[in-house]
Amino acid sequence: MAEKTSSQRVIMGIDPGTNLLGYGILLVDGRRVHYVDMGVVDLRKMKDPFAKIGRIYEEVGALMDRYNPDDIAVESPFYGINPQVLLKLGRAQGAAIGAAVSRGLPVYEYAPRKAKMSITGVGNASKEQVMVMLGKILKIEMDNKYLDASDALAIAYCHYNQLTNPLADTSASSSWEKFVAAHPDKVK
Numbered sequence: 001m002a003e004k005t006s007s008q009r010v011i012m013g014i015d016p017g018t019n020l021l022g023y024g025i026l027l028v029d030g031r032r033v034h035y036v037d038m039g040v041v042d043l044r045k046m047k048d049p050f051a052k053i054g055r056i057y058e059e060v061g062a063l064m065d066r067y068n069p070d071d072i073a074v075e076s077p078f079y080g081i082n083p084q085v086l087l088k089l090g091r092a093q094g095a096a097i098g099a100a101v102s103r104g105l106p107v108y109e110y111a112p113r114k115a116k117m118s119i120t121g122v123g124n125a126s127k128e129q130v131m132v133m134l135g136k137i138l139k140i141e142m143d144n145k146y147l148d149a150s151d152a153l154a155i156a157y158c159h160y161n162q163l164t165n166p167l168a169d170t171s172a173s174s175s176w177e178k179f180v181a182a183h184p185d186k187v188k
Contacts, residue, residue: 004027004068005029007029007030008027008028008029009027009028009070009071009163010025010026010027010028010036010067010068010069010070010071011025011026011028011069011070011071011072011073011156011159011160012024012025012063012064012067012069012071012072012073012156013025013026013073013074013075013152013153013154013155013156013157013158013159014060014072014073014074014075014093014096014152014155015075015148015149015151015152015155016056016074016075016077016089016092016093016095016096017043017089017092017148018043018049018052018053018056018088018089018091018092019042019043019044020040020041020042020043020044020146020148021040021041021043021056021059021060021092021096021148022038022039022040022146022147022148022149022150022151022152022153023037023038023039023040023041023060023063023149023152024037024038024149024150024152024153024154024155024156024157025037025038025067025069025153025156026153026156026157026160028160028163028164031164033138033157033160034138035138035139035140035153036067037067038149038150038152038153039146039149040146040148040149041055041056041059041060043055043056049088049091052092053091053092053094053095054095056092056095056096056099057095057096057098057099058099060095060096060099060100061099061102061103064099064100064103064105065103069105070105070106071105071106071108071159071163072096072097072100072105072106072107072108073107073108073109073110073155073156073158073159074093074096074097074107074108074109074110074155075093075109075110075111075112075115075151075152075155076093076109076110076111076112077089077090077093078111078112078113108159108162110155110158110159110162112151114158115130115151115154115155115157115158116129116130116154118154118157118158118161118162119133119134119137119154119157119158120133127144127147127150127151128144128147130150130151130154131144131147131150131154134150134153134154134157137157138153138157
């Protein structure tokens with residue numbers, strides 16, 4: 001990636017997983033966002049769960065060193081899944097967060113539903129719907145071979161939306177009264 005200017009920001013999105021960990025990189029230039037890269041760290045051939053955590057830390061750290069992100073946006077494990085799966089996802093997320101923290105990078109966490117809402121306007125959109133819409137937004141061709149990579153890119157784009165739209169966090173204000181109470185400086 002070319003050297004970024006002081007007005008540019010690089011956002012790295014991460015979709016944690018212990019079999020496939022997705023990553024997505026966006027370059028923000030003012031109010032414009034550009035696709036840089038996305039991919040997966042494939043851990044399916046590794047059997048030792050603790051070796052996988054070490055590899056996640058190393059691989060994600062190497063990606064951070066390569067792309068020099070300003071912000072790390074990580075998908076939070078979602079509730080309602082098998083507790084063992086949730087534990088494994090939490091470990092993968094922790095290894096990725098550890099790589100960021102060890103480099104002094106700020107980490108932001110977004111629920112899958114929030115990212116889907118940010119991209120499609122629908123919180124329960126399918127991974128395929130998110131991928132198609134993200135391809136249209138970023139004007140890139142996307143292959144659904146690895147939906148983990150497009151999910152990571154969606155997390156990065158969700159973070160971009162949070163940075164550029166002060167009203168994007170509608171979860172904090174479900175009514176005008178709550179919005180006014182939370183943001184008295186925005187109302188005259």
